[in-house]
Amino acid sequence: MLKRAADSKFPSLVDRFVSYAKIHTTSVEDSETYPSSERQFDLAKILVEELKAVGLSDAAVDDNCYVTATLPATPGCENVPVIAFIAHMDTYPEVSGENVVPTFHENYQGGDIILPNNDKKILEAENPYLKTCIGETIITADGTTLLGADDKAGIAEILESLTRILENPDFTHGTVKIAFTPDEEVGAGVKHFDVEKFGALVAYTMDGGQRGEVEDETFSADSAIVTFVGRDIHPGYAKDKMVPSVKVAGEFLASLPRDGAPETTEGAEGYIHPINIKGNTSETEVTVLIRDFDVDGLAPKAKMIKEFAEKACQEWPGSSVKIEIKEYYRNMKYDLAKEPRAMDYALEAVKRAGIEPIRGSIRGGTDGSTLSAKGLPTPNIFTGEQDFHGYGEWICVKDMEHATDTLLNIIVVWTEKEK
Numbered sequence: 004m005l006k007r008a009a010d011s012k013f014p015s016l017v018d019r020f021v022s023y024a025k026i027h028t029t030s031v032e033d034s035e036t037y038p039s040s041e042r043q044f045d046l047a048k049i050l051v052e053e054l055k056a057v058g059l060s061d062a063a064v065d066d067n068c069y070v071t072a073t074l075p076a077t078p079g080c081e082n083v084p085v086i087a088f089i090a091h092m093d094t095y096p097e098v099s100g101e102n103v104v105p106t107f108h109e110n111y112q113g114g115d116i117i118l119p120n121n122d123k124k125i126l127e128a129e130n131p132y133l134k135t136c137i138g139e140t141i142i143t144a145d146g147t148t149l150l151g152a153d154d155k156a157g158i159a160e161i162l163e164s165l166t167r168i169l170e171n172p173d174f175t176h177g178t179v180k181i182a183f184t185p186d187e188e189v190g191a192g193v194k195h196f197d198v199e200k201f202g203a204l205v206a207y208t209m210d211g212g213q214r215g216e217v218e219d220e221t222f223s224a225d226s227a228i229v230t231f232v233g234r235d236i237h238p239g240y241a242k243d244k245m246v247p248s249v250k251v252a253g254e255f256l257a258s259l260p261r262d263g264a265p266e267t268t269e270g271a272e273g274y275i276h277p278i279n280i281k282g283n284t285s286e287t288e289v290t291v292l293i294r295d296f297d298v299d300g301l302a303p304k305a306k307m308i309k310e311f312a313e314k315a316c317q318e319w320p321g322s323s324v325k326i327e328i329k330e331y332y333r334n335m336k337y338d339l340a341k342e343p344r345a346m347d348y349a350l351e352a353v354k355r356a357g358i359e360p361i362r363g364s365i366r367g368g369t370d371g372s373t374l375s376a377k378g379l380p381t382p383n384i385f386t387g388e389q390d391f392h393g394y395g396e397w398i399c400v401k402d403m404e405h406a407t408d409t410l411l412n413i414i415v416v417w418t419e420k421e422k
Contacts, residue, residue, distance in 0.1 A: 005167040013166045016160065016403055017142075019158075019163065020159035021142075023159060024105050024144075026045055028042055037067055037191065038186050039093075040093070044068055050092075050183055051064050054072040055072075057165040072181040075178060077176055080176060082421075084205070086414070088180075089381070090158045090208065091154045092183050093188050094149060094153065105143075106119060119145045119146060130390060136401065140400040140401075150397065150398065152397070154209070154388070156209075157388075168411075177414070177422075180202065190331065190368070196374070198374065198379045199378075208370055208371045211363070211383045211384055212389060215360050216385040217363065218362075219336055219346050219362065221334050221364070221367065222294040222368060223295055223297070224333075224368055225328055227305060229252075229255065229288070229324060230286060230324065246319055248284060251319045273297075274294050278292055332373055333376055335371055335381065338375035339382060349409075353409050355415070358405055384406065385406055
């Protein structure tokens with residue numbers, strides 16, 4: 004696979020990743036702006052300049068904080084279908100992404116990883132994948148923030164691939180589109196993304212985990228907004244009159260079974276997950292996530308929520324409940340099946356990188372879920388990111404190198420088979 008020029012003037016793959024990780028790009032839940040945080044433009048503007056530096060002269064960022072760029076086809080490859088690579092710039096909002104201190108653990112020899120600050124450890128017992136990284140370099144944060152490998156590793160791998168293409172002018176390829184998106188972590192990453200204008204046949208999000216994994220399935224997702232209505236009155240005169248909605252909501256939450264919750268499910272199992280509660284005596288709103296790989300599994304879970312909510316109201320006469328079900332995203336396997344080359348060529352690319360491919364499912368969603376539904380089939384490719392959304396997030400440098408090789412092989416396979 005393509006190597007760096009001996010006299011390369013560009014930052015290394017790891018140096019790029021470290022520089023991105025240090026930029027504060029956390030998105031914000033329930034923001035009324037798009038993107039949800041202005042600081043995401045800080046990274047976007049840097050990426051525009053870096054894309055231009057590696058030869059993508061049309062690189063730009065728009066008002067929605069979408070960074071896009073085009074690598075034109077080499078002569079003779081103009082008829083190869085246009086493919087794209089996508090990664091998101093924001094980081095998970097519930098763990099700090101400010102003042103990230105990337106910390107290197109070289110020649111890892113097994114066991115727990117001690118983080119420098121905050122008395123935190125990455126436990127080997129909870130991270131069996133660590134055993135595949137013996138002898139390699141692992142990057143973590145220092146224990147006070149997340150690392151941001153989700154998804155700045157994907158960004159770094161895309162830039163590294165483009166750097167190698169620039170430094171190897173004999174490398175032939177079709178047209179390749181690039182996009183870096185905001186707000187993926189708050190479910191709005193491609194809310195305003197113009198698929199038709201972007202002009203790719205298929206895309207790949209660089210946002211997966213362990214080496215070799217290519218994911219073509221996500222949860223189907225809805226959310227339930229469950230609003231309990233009570234009756235407020237001065238507490239000094241409340242006897243036999245007050246109906247505190249917050250207590251009705253508490254009754255509802257306490258009644259939800261632990262079976263079928265995120266903490267008790269795995270693999271292909273769906274779940275019901277209350278994530279937010281806000282309110283007062285008069286009215287209390289509970290947000291509940293509904294997830295299932297089979298879209299037909301969503302309605303029974305919504306029905307269960309309704310039944311438990313109504314039962315809670317029965318325990319508190321005078322209360323009532325309103326329930327709104329919002330569609331979030333759907334399992335992308337239904338749309339990917341319409342363009343099988345997207346997965347077939349990705350799995351072949353993993354093999355060419357010397358790795359056994361793993362066809363996986365995401366217990367969550369990606370930008371690819373929505374993009375696939377919009378008509379742009381978008382599987383998810385591994386980047387190496389592990390244990391994301393927490394202080395113990397980590398990544399193995401070797402996996403980042405494998406991901407870069409896989410990305411380049413995807414370009415090669417599409418060019419060979421479609422030229």
